[in-house]
Amino acid sequence: MTQLFEKVPTPCIGICSTTFGDTVCRGCRRYLHEVVDWNRYSDAEKILVWQRLDALLAQVLPASFRIDDAARLAERLAHYRIPHRENGSPWVHLLALLKNTARQTPDLREFGVTRLDRRPLTLAQLRDTLYAELHQLAQAYYDKDFLRAAQLAASEQRP
Numbered sequence: 001m002t003q004l005f006e007k008v009p010t011p012c013i014g015i016c017s018t019t020f021g022d023t024v025c026r027g028c029r030r031y032l033h034e035v036v037d038w039n040r041y042s043d044a045e046k047i048l049v050w051q052r053l054d055a056l057l058a059q060v061l062p063a064s065f066r067i068d069d070a071a072r073l074a075e076r077l078a079h080y081r082i083p084h085r086e087n088g089s090p091w092v093h094l095l096a097l098l099k100n101t102a103r104q105t106p107d108l109r110e111f112g113v114t115r116l117d118r119r120p121l122t123l124a125q126l127r128d129t130l131y132a133e134l135h136q137l138a139q140a141y142y143d144k145d146f147l148r149a150a151q152l153a154a155s156e157q158r159p
Helices: 032-040 043-063 070-079 090-104 123-157
Strands: 066-068 113-115
Touching: 032 043, 043 066, 043 090, 043 123, 066 090, 070 090, 090 123
Parallel strands: none
Antiparallel strands: 066 113
């Protein structure tokens, strides 16, 4: 019997900083509890995590890049067999391009992408800067949404 739906893939990229005490993974940007509980999550819960991760990209990447042709980006990724999440947003596709080719300095126009950032950074340096910004944003959301709620709950339990 064939499976109608593929399992929701893990965002894990094999660089888990939560094992070293981070509350937000520097590799995939999931929160510690999401990493720990991933295999217990329903597909709907996993999709919600993916949506949050994708929204981070949509907040950070447009300051540095413009996607002029999303279909071309997806087609070129497939053509060059660059690993990417096919059902991801164009920002997910752009991050896959940067992750896999930034040191090779591809012609972004071939991929339907324009670099907006004019800082004197190589594409690999810009990618690393964006990774840091994505982590900072994820950490800020964690602190706002979970850490503050946990502190409030703890203070309410005190006599």
